[in-house]
Amino acid sequence: MVATREMPLKEYVLKGNAACAGCQDMVALRHAHKALEGDVIQVVPACCTSVVQSLWPKSGLAIPVLNTAFMAAAATASGVKAALKAKGNDTTMVMVWAGDGGTFDIGIQALSGALERRTDFLYICYNNQVYSNTGTQRSGATPLHAQTTTTWRGKTEPEKMIDLIVSAHEPVYQFTANTAYPRDLYDKFKKALEYPGPKFGHIFLPCPQAWNYPVEQGVEIGKLAVETGYWIQWERIGEEFILGRESKRFQDPEKRKPVDEFLKMQGRFSHLFKPKRDEKKINEFEDFIQHRWDVIMRAFT
Amino acid sequence: MKTELMSANYAAARSVISARVEVVAAYPITPATTVPEQIALLNEDGFYTGQFIRVESEHSAIFACIGASSTGARAFTATSSNGLLLMDEGLHWAAAARLPIVINNINRSVSPSWNIHVTHDDSYSKRDTGWIQFYVSSVDELYHTIIQSFKLAEDERVLMPVMINSDGFVLSHTLSSFDYLEPEEVDKFLPPYSPPHWIMDPANPVSHGNIVFPEYYQEFRYMMHEGTQNALKVYEEVEKDYKNLFGKYFGGPIDCYKCDDAEVVFTSQGSIAAEAKDAVDELRDEGYRVGNARVRMIRPFPVDKIRELGSHVKGFASFDRGVSYGFGGPVANDIRASMYHTKYRPMIKSYIGGLGGRDMTVTDIKEVIKDTYKAVESGDLGPEETWHDLME
């Protein structure tokens, strides 16, 4: 893994932008672009990243950004890629930077189409598990029992396993990442540069606004997601599955931290502990954690 | 230039070669389908050397064009009916982003009821997106208007996308001769597209389309309006150049035939307008002083041209092959609105018909024109709106 002191100092996320304090999206963007080193066109559908850029005529991102419609990110990227090809440019990376709503829900058709066409691009879903830009409504990525402004008493379904849907398209490179591990994230973007063809990255990204946790705890929460087994760090290069070193030991349920540690930090799960611990619902949440491990390991190994 | 015999759709596919279109993205829908089919074949056989993206929906087709155009490529798509409706978000987007994309919309009825034949409801419903809209009457006109449209759209004074409408089946699948131009010939007319303002380029990063607050939003909308309006003047120049280079001229925004001394002019869009020429000739033989005003462009609306006509005719028989539900014939209404602030008061009678591909023959058109002629002669307007050939 890259050593922190070897990471480029050049910043493509410019200070004084419109992101909320503690926004983990900016951590992901910072290190993604450090890895890509500027030769990139970034396509952004409606999401927080369309807002954090700031107001016209200024932008807080020092990269070309094409903002596009909510359901159209992967299609727009297909057009950008085709234009580059038509002009003989085969080197510039075309990258979609979409939220979970724009990926799991409204954008899934365009994503599926672009992957199936073997578009040479990198699609990033930064997943904060909610429509945060519109005021935290449930998305297809919102976890079971999470409170949102359209699931006031907790969501009744677990999230869609988008990675399995994407893997059915057989991208050349697929990874999950987590902003609590920026060096790992950086490495994965570096690796994405090596593989021509459709690539997909899924980044777990705590959101202090939507998840209702103290703003300084974004890193702890990201780490707890891994240490409780809730989030699994892995890569897939073609058919080769690599379980991430952060996640390896938590494959064993015995080694996982109690899920309460992860849930209790977040206001969106506070109803699971009031007036007393809701055993049934927390068990369901834990069952889903194991279910996801089972499905992922069964599908990929 | 060489003469070829093809359907309008095949000719449209050839136009992407002639105009050196760099990116095409399209999705099948009857009756537009044979455009992307032909482009695919031309692409696979090496005649069309641009990129062809076989997208998974019309929404993706227009947004792939938006991505391509934003990266400085000349982009084209073709669609029909529900496909155009699915593009709606992208139509508004392309116009506001000032991207000179060109669409060939092959007019088809909107569902339900399921009907694959011509009605102009699909494109009429897109009048307010900012797109320049042409309606053509022949294969030759379609082919050349597509080439002209890139020049028009890419002109810095315009920088708005263009939709060229051609009637489903009547044009799209009917073989007719047209004069094909090699790309080397078109080069004299159409230089490579060079975006004058912004482009997606890592060497000069800009962010397009981020937030604009109420302080400025309106100004951007005003500039869109200006751009579309400028198309009238710029198209005059485009047509002049085209005529000088290739000897082709299709009559400006309104192609007038025997209108100079006419008491009544028949206005219509699309293939009916070609049919109407014969109707006018026959009526002239029968002693009626009538003319045919073929409306080629409905956005921007050629207000001055309508006013000029309205200053000397006594009546307009305005035929729409589509409806603004609750307010009648869209072009008829635009003609009425255009005349209101003049001192001239020709009768303006609206006719709606030919929907769902129902045939409009020379006899039908003559009947419509005579109805207005009778109103003009009697001084009695009669119904403002008539649905032609409507069953009881």
Place this chain on the structure above:
Amino acid sequence: MPKTSYSKPMVGATGETGSWRTFDPVVDYDECNRCRTCWLHCPEAVISLDEDGTPHTDYDYCKGCGICAQVCPKQCIEMVRTDERKRRTGEV
């Protein structure tokens, strides 16, 4: 005005976002081992590094999220009120 809304990259696109801050991070440089962890996790890119890795926070733009203080392995970054920060750094 340009014909359409394209934006140019610049520092401070949303103004001096340091005004959003309630608490300021202050590094105890005697304790700091130049590990760059604060720089790594800073969401705002307001921490610049000297060649030896010494971190400096740009208080014009730091939004005061406190992540740097939270992740510091040496626990040598403290979140304090601005006047306290200025007192410690000798600005006042």
